[in-house]
Amino acid sequence: MIGPTPAQITEELRRFQARLAEGARTLHGLGPIETGVLSRDPVYQEDKLILYRYQPRVAEPHPVPLLIVYALVNRPYMMDLQEDRSLIRGLLDAGLDVYLIDWGYPDAGDRHLSLADYILRYIGHCVDHLRERHDQDSINLLGVCQGGALSLCFAALHSGKIRNLVTMVTPVDFHTPDNVLTHLIRHVDVDLLVDTLGNLPGQLLNFTFLSLSPFRLAGQKYVDLVDILDDVQALKNFLRMEKWIFDSPDQAGEAFRQFAKDFFQQNKLVKGEVVIGGQRVDLRNVTMPVLNVYASQDHLVPPAASKALAGCCGSRDYSELSFKGGHIGIYVSGRAQREVPPAIAAWLLAR
Template sequence: MAENPPDSGLTDWQRRLIETLEQGAELPVDTRGATPFTLHAEPGPGMHLRRYAPARSTGQRPVLIVYSLVNRPFILDLTERRSLIAALTRAGHPVYLLDWGYPKGADRFLGLADYIDEFLTAAAAEVATSEGASPDLLGVCQGGVFALCLAALQPHRVHRLVNLVTPVDFHTPGDNLSRMAQEVDFDQATQTLGNISAEWLNGVFVALKPYRLLAQRYMDLPELAGHPEALHDFLRLERWMYDSPDQAATAFAEFGRECYQRNGLLRGTLTLNGRPVHLGNIEHPTLNVYAEQDHLVPADAARALRDHIGSTDYGELAFPGGHLGVFISRRAHAELLPRIVAWLAE
């Protein structure tokens, strides 16, 4: 029997890659998410407050999701099987999501006070008016920082807090993103460039983990040939990674300077409209969820909340995975999300 030529493995890999790419080109990729919603209000320019109706009426308190400015929120509703939002609506919660939209050139002067004191405040007030109860806030990454600021400065707007992979101490060992930020003149960058382009920021994030985010994920792509559901999931995640909004210049510079460079959230030097944000003022029941192998928000950066929050009703959940795994992994949806839903039902 003749032996396979030495390059037969590479030829087969190339064939399956071409087959996968051809199949992928025929699949539509919807970035609105898998769960139906209605547009409820417009808290700010180009922003929308989405409402996801509960699957059943159980009297559960509304949940307002505060997402990061950096990416689009459909990672929380990627597919019907992998949806944080669907898990909450199945448990009977009316779910609201503040979609920050895509900043335009004129939005370069929007600062953190605008996003938190005005737009997030307006969204929380709208939810309370519509549902008859102040919402539980679920803050995601940078959005968790915004949620903490709102709870510290306007405690009546918030009932309880759930933070997912939220940085609190921006100067922990092993925080590569923070180390990079120390070398940036944020004010000069935004004065020169205006709004920060999504392409530039995506390049920064890829540089933190280049092999995993570039070579490895594409080397595995041919394995999806003939598996349309898995390929569709891959394409949706791929679209999420690169469908990022530009960053409003002023808010971007303030967050980089005050949080990453000065560690102002932890030290109490971050101010909004002249009012300092003190984590010790937060007395709401709080659940802090972090990922043990997170390359963007190290576990120590998130765990620091326990030593500075004023709440005596504080708990933590450690997830044995990475940053994205908290939202899309099978383990998260089988083990982590049910525990978050159970905590909200207490």
Template sequence: MTHKFFTAQQIATEISQFNRQLADSYRTLQSLTDCDTGPTPKDCIYTEDKLRLYKYRSQVADSCQTPLLICYALVNRPYMLDLDEQRSFIARLTASGIPVYLIDWGYPDAADCFLDMDDYINGYLHTCAEQVKRHSGQPRINLLGICQGGCLSLSYTALQPDNIKNLITMVTPVDFHTPGNMLSHLIQKTDVDLMVDTLGNIPGQMLNDAYAALMPMRLSLQKYLNMPGQCATEEQAAGFLRMEKWINDSPDQAGEMFREFVTQFFKSNGLIHNTVRVGDRQVNLKQIQQPILNVYGSYDHLVPPAASKALQGLTASSDYRELEIRSGHIGVFVSQKSRQTLAPAVSQWLTERDH
């Protein structure tokens, strides 16, 4: 093993270059007027409590008649899928002729602390599916669930299979007890009942801190040390700020929903053991016969590949396909590699099964 040593002059030069980059990036950031997100035009077609259901305006003639409903996780905001014009998964879908609808869960407050899985799945998600069917005039929908939203989508499809034509899960944990699941290891040691009984709703910032603690060097120190080089131009700086805005824009979690989800999915590994219950009904993944596209990130530290790939064989689907994106959890949607592969693959998969 060889070691590389730097001279005092080399160290001084590197520090000087970093200071210049830092000053330049500061001036660039000061020059920005805004860093808006969500550029793809959309219309709100339904509201209920904090929830908003959006239909994105079509850019071209529909290549797929069955509408696609996107069910995002509760713990972050869905504009990650439409961050800016260059990094918009949704814009690429609509440009390929996919009619896209999206659930925005909003920001729960103290009045929502008793909402549970029954309210979210049999209530909100089911109502949104019915609204999409009514708005589109189609008898069934395609459902795309992301991360926690994938767990909700799997549960909903098992409970309401007649409503779903095709199912897509993205960076979705299925086996919560895989060895490399650092987030699950952390949660196993957490007294979720004490948290909810004490706090009511779970603060979004608390969850953000927990995610950052899983990889503190990469997600905190290294990221900000690299920031000056990533903000050399206004476009780069705006992109950096949009990502920072999204990372820190974490809604609080409805207490009872958080309690039930952590207990049934994380602690009891309910999808693997077939023990998940929503209201008075048991979720049986064997009720899912629809085609399934399961997308996962090779370097995902929040949902390791093994946690997602465990879905294979748990359903009764005879048309199951996996799509590997060589990126991390968020990079699946915004990395340069995924921009050219994810949306085209999803569009093609849906169009081929639109019959």
């Protein structure tokens, strides 16, 4: 039954408009929106890449550093979005010494960067820098989403340099039936795409992500925003997330070509057929301890796509951590702050 009378609907619309008008003024007066709240220092730089060290939050951090490899898609400040939503803070509080690769924003000059550049050169140089800096033969590596797939490739090719590997919401089998991103990219002529555009524009990626749930992400979200326009704190939280969503770097053309074709379209990672810099990536060479963290309600990287790692990596010390939440919630939800960093830190500190 329809409860509200026409007069009540008119009144509801009037209140909505009034809140919108008042809120638009609040929005204009908000001032700068900050993301990435923790203190950090650049310790290594190569091309557009900057390797940051986060200031430790304990007197004597763990001697083996942890290197976070974020995806090339979107910006890594999602790992340290705000004071009370920071996975990195949780890792620091647990006593870890945390480093993060910021890939920067590729431009036309980066069109020819390949996956070999990203994996062997960039990740490789960061790993070597940290091994030397901390006087360690091997370091801990945490790969996030696509960064997890890149980390797996590196770990398979240089297993001696990685003491422990953590993968977070990382796709391994790209052809599980519920993988909607693969479904969308399967019929795209990737060669035509890269040959035509050079780098893949971030806006095209944005469209792809928005098109997965357009009525919620491009419609309802903004109608609901009107409800919180008078709450400065909630508004700032919304805008931080909004900033991150639309802050999509272009993707270096050649790296995208290989990732889209070999990983998404041909599912070569799980088959052991990916070739990086002339070397075949065999996940059976991932022999170090592995913690595979996935989100049970992840619609971008379905749990089955991540859990496939169990069946193809060579580690005898393989564990999984299932987080009840989605692909973004695993970084920023309140429960994630309580559950995920302590679990990762405890697992690392025990090894």
